Amino acid sequence: MGKYIVKRVGMGLLSIFVVATLTFFLMNMVPGGPFVAEKSISKAAQEALASKYGLDKPIMERYFTYITDFLKGDMGYSLRQRGRTVSDIIFSKFPVSAGLAGIAVAVALCVGIPLGCLSAYHRGKFGDRFIIVLATCGIAIPSFISSVVLLYTFGSKLNLLPTIGLNSFKAYIMPVTALAIYPSAYITRLMRSSLLDVMGQDYIRTAKAKGLAGFRVMFKHALRNAILPVVTYVGPMLAGLMTGSFIVEKIFTIPGLGREFVSSITNRDYTMIMGTTIILATLIIVANVVVDILYKVIDPRINLK
């Protein structure tokens, strides 16, 4: 067990390092720099700014400085939002995105698991078919389409919900719905197929032979084992929500990390690109590693090598 954890964590660290290195060299391939777009600055001033932030040094040297600084916990100053450190910006924007993603995860689980159970319980009947059709459609609709359609119907036509920001409870409804549709549909399908799989096992037949009611068998015996695939999906789901939120944050004008990431790339704000990429990648990788380890802890049948 210990060996497995060490191996997974090591692999995760290696991935973060690969992402950081790739990002660093890729973003430096983009022509133009953070100060080129500002016409008000003279050429001399631009050069002075570049040397102040160390941008005039050779790329390998900058790479090693960045990595050593990062390991000391210093992510540097933002090149475009003068006077603010990258970690400062990230920590002020992160709670917004995390809150949104967290609520969406909760909603997806609360919708997906019961629907999946219901569908498996009524297998082959009308209810099952209906849920399957819904879930299949939910998987096919990209998040930007559902957000825009929501925005159009509830925001501007019916005028029921606010279309910008996250200032009230009501404002959360549309972004969370847009984010949660895909994972809810996915969990429904996952839950249904895994539950049907478990229902064919011998111990379920034993439980039924004891005379337990079908409902009780499903919730007491089957659900516990069937929920495992859903647990493993939580990691990728978080990753999907983080990236899905780029779009949703853009459409609903939410000041979150995703928007910051996209705009930092268009602005060539090198330190911000590095900071947001590493933080987002770390979050996703950590979620995946934790889920992988949890999975093996929950299910003793999976042998650890």
Place this chain on the structure above:
Amino acid sequence: MNNRLPGLHLKAEDFIPATAEEKESLVIMRDSVNFWRDGLRRLKKNRVAMVSLFFILLIMIFAYVLPSFWPYTYDQQIRTSENLSPFTYGEAELARIEAGEKVFPHICGTDKLGRDFAVRLMMGARISLTVGLVCAAIVLVIGALFGAIAGFAGGWVDNIMMRFTDIIYTIPDILLIIIMAMSLKPALEQLVTHKGFLWLQKLGPNMIAIFLVFALIYWVGMARITRSQVLILKESEYVTAARALGAGSARIIRKHLLTNCIGTLTVTTTLQIPSAIFTESYLSFLGIGVQVPMPSLGSLATDAVKGMNTYPYLLLFPAILISVIILVFNLFGDGLRDAFDPKLKD
């Protein structure tokens, strides 16, 4: 004397040559059911999959055939016909109708530059489908070869190759795609101006960036699936037999291993198509998709967002089309999996 031997009951007529009729009855009436025929039979029974296939063909005709017969082109701007709603005409066109000319109706209206929206939808669908198909093909080639080699070689080669895929697997794809699309774009823009690379200009640098990203990241899932199949298949007798007959590794992989996991490969490739279309529309929506004036379904939707209160149909058409394309490919892929994946066979 007695012409029967006691206990054997042999009759003389048993030794008469069989007539044509008798021979007929011994011939196996049905051909043996092979893998493909078995799978196709099950696929044909699956009504959802067949309907999806019909829709896929319909969308293909819509995207690849119809634009050449359409009276408008995707970048043709018709003066005085800007922002028309479906089935209406602009001033100049009304004048022509007055004069007795026939004007082809704008079935889906026009956009703010006076371009016929129906043909832009078709071109958009063409771009999205092309991205989906090409990406799936790239993923298939790289993933299947990588997985087959890793699985067949085994030992430390397999170990190193699989650790490599593990690392790529954990890299958050969308982050890398956005950074890559942005950073590859200028380099590719320079590349297309050089001689010998002019054909790339037609595709546009963004599209090539998308293909490259898929080639670099998305093959990992395919490689894993192929490897697990090859690990099982390489122990089978026919591989040993081929080896005993002196076949080399490359031949065994090509002729025996890859052909035998073709069911799994087909299914995985088909399911890759909607995911590529999904990613492309996502990138287009963020503004890093295909080049203007080329439309993709994602960029058509983005353009329509700004004016969606006045011209909601401009948003509605591409939105529905993307969803339908992804839906039918998903459903068809599911049907293929049920028909061809032996693990799910009842």
